[in-house]
Amino acid sequence: xxxxxxxxxxxxxxxxxxxxxxxxxxxxxxxxxxxxxxxxxxxxxxxxxxxxxxxxxxxxxxxxxxxxxxxxxxxxxxxxxxxxxxxxxxxxxxxxxxxxxxxxxxxxxxxxxxxxxxxxxxxxxxxxxxxxxxxxxxxxxxxxxxxxxxxxxxxxxxxxxxxxxxxxxxxxxxxxxxxxxxxxxxxxxxxxxxxxxxxxxxxxxxxxxxxxxxxxxxxxxxxxxxxxxxxxxxxxxxxxxxxxxxxxxxxxxxxxxxxxxxxxxxxxxxxxxxxxxxxxxxxxxxxxxxxxxxxxxxxxxxxxxxxxxxxxxxxxxxxxxxxxxxxxxxxx
Amino acid sequence: xxxxxxxxxxxxxxxxxxxxxxxxxxxxxxxxxxxxxxxxxxxxxxxxxxxxxxxxxxxxxxxxxxxxxxxxxxxxxxxxxxxxxxxxxxxxxxxxxxxxxxxxxxxxxxxxxxxxxxxxxxxxxxxxxxxxxxxxxxxxxxxxxxxxxxxxxxxxxxxxxxxxxxxxxxxxxxxxxxxxxxxxxxxxxxxxxxxxxxxxxxxxxxxxxxxxxxxxxxxxxxxxxxxxxxxxxxxxxxxxxxxxxxxxxxxxxxxxxxxxxxx
Numbered sequence: 001x002x003x004x005x006x007x008x009x010x011x012x013x014x015x016x017x018x019x020x021x022x023x024x025x026x027x028x029x030x031x032x033x034x035x036x037x038x039x040x041x042x043x044x045x046x047x048x049x050x051x052x053x054x055x056x057x058x059x060x061x062x063x064x065x066x067x068x069x070x071x072x073x074x075x076x077x078x079x080x081x082x083x084x085x086x087x088x089x090x091x092x093x094x095x096x097x098x099x100x101x102x103x104x105x106x107x108x109x110x111x112x113x114x115x116x117x118x119x120x121x122x123x124x125x126x127x128x129x130x131x132x133x134x135x136x137x138x139x140x141x142x143x144x145x146x147x148x149x150x151x152x153x154x155x156x157x158x159x160x161x162x163x164x165x166x167x168x169x170x171x172x173x174x175x176x177x178x179x180x181x182x183x184x185x186x187x188x189x190x191x192x193x194x195x196x197x198x199x200x201x202x203x204x205x206x207x208x209x210x211x212x213x214x215x216x217x218x219x220x221x222x223x224x225x226x227x228x229x230x231x232x233x234x235x236x237x238x239x240x241x242x243x244x245x246x247x248x249x250x251x252x253x254x255x256x257x258x259x260x261x262x263x264x265x266x267x268x269x270x271x272x273x274x275x276x277x278x279x280x281x282x283x284x285x286x287x288x289x290x291x292x293x294x295x296x297x298x299x300x301x302x303x304x305x306x307x308x309x310x311x312x313x314x315x316x317x318x319x320x321x322x323x324x325x326x327x328x329x330x331x332x
Numbered sequence: 333x334x335x336x337x338x339x340x341x342x343x344x345x346x347x348x349x350x351x352x353x354x355x356x357x358x359x360x361x362x363x364x365x366x367x368x369x370x371x372x373x374x375x376x377x378x379x380x381x382x383x384x385x386x387x388x389x390x391x392x393x394x395x396x397x398x399x400x401x402x403x404x405x406x407x408x409x410x411x412x413x414x415x416x417x418x419x420x421x422x423x424x425x426x427x428x429x430x431x432x433x434x435x436x437x438x439x440x441x442x443x444x445x446x447x448x449x450x451x452x453x454x455x456x457x458x459x460x461x462x463x464x465x466x467x468x469x470x471x472x473x474x475x476x477x478x479x480x481x482x483x484x485x486x487x488x489x490x491x492x493x494x495x496x497x498x499x500x501x502x503x504x505x506x507x508x509x510x511x512x513x514x515x516x517x518x519x520x521x522x523x524x525x526x527x528x529x530x531x532x533x534x535x536x537x538x539x540x541x542x543x544x545x546x547x548x549x550x551x552x553x554x555x556x557x558x559x560x561x562x563x564x565x566x567x568x569x570x571x572x573x574x575x576x577x578x579x580x581x582x583x584x585x586x587x588x589x590x591x592x593x594x595x
Contacts, residue, residue, distance in 0.1 A: 075471060097493040100451075100510075101474045104428070104462030113555035114428060116457040135455045135561075136343070139350040140359060143559040150555075189471030189504035193488070198496040210593055234588070235595025252496035259513070260496060267593035288591040290584065291570055306587055307570030308580055315577070322581045323594060 003151065005034040006091040008081070009054060010072075010098055014046035016054050019094035019156070021163035024057050026092055026156045028164070029121035030129065035059045039084070039091075039176075041069045041077055055171035057164065062176040068185055071192055074101035079186035082109045084176050088151045090129075095155035103155045112151035115144070119160040124148065159262060159284035198253040203237045205254055210236025211265040213256055214244060215279075217272015217293060217312050221249040226316045227271060233323040239263065241279045257282035272312045275300025292316070333388035333481070333505075335379040336444040338435055338461070339372040339407060341400045342454040356560045368403045371450025373410075375511035377518040378479060379448055380411040386481050389413040391442070395423055395434050401534055408532060409525035410518070420538035422546040427554035432463035434549055437542035439468065444506060445484070451475050451510040458510065465508035473503055474510040 007023040009016055020038070027036045038058040040050055043065055051061050064080055085091060091106070093099040095117040107114035119141070120132035127149040134141050134157075146152055205211060212231040218224060224238075231238045238254060245255045256263050257279045264285035271292050273279060280303055283289070291304035294311045301307040308315065343350065343359075344367040351360040368376070379390040391414040392407045394400045404415035418434050426434065439447065449461035451474060458474070465472030477498065478490040485505055490498040492512050503509075539546055547553060573580045588594050 078466075097475055097491065100458050101462070101472070101491070104459040105466030105472060108429070108432075108463050108466035114459060114463070115556055116428070116459050133456070136350040136359075140352055140561050140563055142561050145557050145559060147555040152555075189507060190473060191502045193500040193502060195493070196490070196498040196500060198498075210595065234593060236593075255496060259492070261494075267588065267591055269593075288587075288593060289570075290588070290593075301570045301572070304570035306584065307572045308584065309572065310577075310580075315581075318577060319581050319584065322585060326585060327594075 003148070004037065004086060004089045005030060006037050006039055006085065006089055007058070008077075008091060008093045008099075008102070009038050009040040009050065010094050010096065011040065011042065011046070011050040014049040016050050017094065017096075017158075018163055019096070019158050020054050021057055021165050022158065022161040023092045023094070023156060024164045024166075025161040026118070026121055026154075029161070030090065030124060037062055039081065040064070041066075041072060041080065043067050043070045046070075051173045055173055056167050057171075059170035059172075061171065061173045063173055064180045065175065065177045066181060066185065072098060073188065073190065073192055074098060074105075075188040075190055076186045078102055078106050078109060079188075080180045081106060083183075084180050085110065085151075088149075090148060090152050090154060093153065093155045095157050099155045103153050107153040110151055110153065112153055113146050113148055115146040115152055115154045117155055117157050119157045121154075121156075129154075159264065198251060203254065205237055205239045205256065206261050206263050208237040208239075208263065209266045210234050210269075211239045211256070211263060211267070211287075212236050212269045212271065213239040213241065213273060214250075214271045214312075215241040215273030216243045218244065218249075219272075219313065221247070223313060224249060226313070226320070230269070230271075230316050230320045230323075233320045233327070234267075234269075236265075236267070236269075241273045241276075255282075270300050270304065271316060273300055274298045275303055333382060333386050333445045333484070334443060335382060335388060335390045335446045335448065336439060336442070337372065337376050337379045337390065337392045337407070337412070338447070338449045338464070339376065339392050339394045339403060340369040340450070340453045341366050341394065341396050341403045342369040343367075352561045352563060356562055359561060366399055366403070368406060369450050369453040371452055371511060371513055373407070373450075373518045374513050374515050375448040375450050376407045376410055376412055377516045378511055379446075380519075381516060382446070382479070382481060383413075388445070391416060391444075393418065393435060393438055395419070395426070395431055401536075404534055405529045405532065406521055406526065408529040409521050415532070415534045417534050417536045418538075418542065419536050422539050422550045425551035425554060425557075426549050427556045428457055428459035429463055429555065430549040430553045432460050432467060433553070434542065434544065435460070436464055436467045437544055438537065439464070446487075446505060447508045449508070449510050451512045461508050461510035468508070471503050471507045472509070473501060473507070475512045476509045477512045477515045479509070479515070 041064040122130040258281040291300040452458035
């Protein structure tokens with residue numbers, strides 16, 4: 001039986017991140033009967049909208065409302081969490097760039113165990129939480145046990161748990177602002193200046209249902225045209241792997257992978273992509289994956305549903321022509 | 333500026349395929365080529381560049397065995413001024429918190445303005461930097477991909493956040509940063525550099541030297557323990573389409589339409 005379970009909600013512009021609902025699933029893997037409390041920090045209308053959005057998925061929602069929390073600073077949030085969390089509690093945090101800033105230090109400040117980047121959880125037995133992690137960029141997995149007798153900070157890999165939006169009775173929003181800020185707003189040694197957006201973020205590939213993704217096999221920037229043509233024919237968006245960004249042929253915002261975007265399309269076309277684990281790490285939600293690569297041993301063929309051994313420079317234009325041809329027949 | 337970089341020895345995954353041993357207790361280590369953890373190498377390069385701009389020194393520290401000493405030498409060949417090896421049998425099987433406690437004890441013997449770690453290593457946890465900062469009560473920023481020294485009191489850094497956006501922050505010194513790959517291009521370490529540092533004396537400190545009790549580190553101090561390694565079911569691989577180009581394309585379009593891959 002686990003102690004009280006909390007989840008730290010990441011949100012942006014009044015919308016809870018997908019992980020808000022994935023953490024519900026993760027918490028139930030710890031203890032199916034656990035009462036789960038969401039903690040949301042922010043300010044104003046955006047904060048209230050998020051609280052209402054998640055209220056039906058959590059038994060209780062603790063909100064911390066302050067103007068200075070409009071952009072979340074992990075150093076501030078860490079102090080606030082230490083002030084409001086009960087001793088011995090478990091807190092789940094998304095293992096995203098905010099969670100990575102927040103969580104390791106939080107475990108020290110709470111004097112609790114730290115279980116980073118869990119991809120699965122398998123219950124608690126005598127204060128030992130069992131979980132699955134990945135090492136070596138996902139090449140191998142490990143079973144780990146975490147001693148939660150003194151509480152624990154658990155980060156979960158975004159996308160690893162299937163989001164749950166089942167209704168819970170309760171969903172009461174409790175304002176914890178006074179308690180969190182009773183001794184004043186936390187002083188920190190760091191100041192947020194601004195966010196510099198990745199260049200030309202014209203397409204949000206994380207929301208695309210169809211992605212036509214290209215890798216080193218495109219060979220030259222001028223050849224990208226065939227990729228755009230196929231994406232247009234399929235009604236999808238163009239994405240890429242890291243080498244294409246390193247060569248500065250496509251903007252960083254189109255990069256799929258652990259160092260780029262995590263995407264959840266329905267269909268993923270991997271064109272001339274060898275399929276490193278770092279790249280595959282950015283593809284979630286088990287899309288229908290088609291790999292086209294001239295190297296029959298490319299690891300991407302292990303991950304793909306359908307494979308074609310071909311040079312994309314020859315194959316892709318033909319495929320585009322046929323798709324456009326079949327469409328015009330349909331329309332006439 | 334006095335800079336400390338925490339480094340780790342890790343299998344070079346660009347050179348090795350990672351396999352699991354027969355009983356699943358460990359990865360197959362016999363033929364592995366070890367080197368410095370890739371992220372840490374960027375951190376050392378960044379430290380050297382800062383020192384070359386504003387003066388000071390770069391110290392690299394690691395927790396490990398003789399193999400780790402070679403990695404310390406490699407980073408000194410790159411340009412780090414000093415190296416320290418923290419080595420003791422009781423350190424074995426430490427979890428992230430244990431490693432952070434060991435390094436913290438060494439840090440408190442010196443006076444560092446800036447402490448760098450790699451953003452993560454082979455185990456993908458990315459925990460030691462954030463833990464160190466909390467233990468030392470210093471500000472922390474993770475996933476740093478650009479860094480500019482403003483004066484001897486503060487620096488400006490950019491954190492790589494979702495979608496490759498950059499979160500720009502100002503952070504007071506002394507502080508702890510975790511460094512993300514791509515922040516710079518680490519220099520090549522030639523055979524001459526390696527030779528130059530081959531006979532440099534690397535101080536080695538154990539638990540007693542650091543004032544650490546054996547219960548606080550190693551397996552006994554660990555709250556998180558690895559039980560085994562396994563490979564998740566890799567699946568059957570792709571259905572390979574064969575035939576003439578026309579046949580393949582026809583079949584592929586049919587499959588894509590069935591999966592709503594053509595709008």
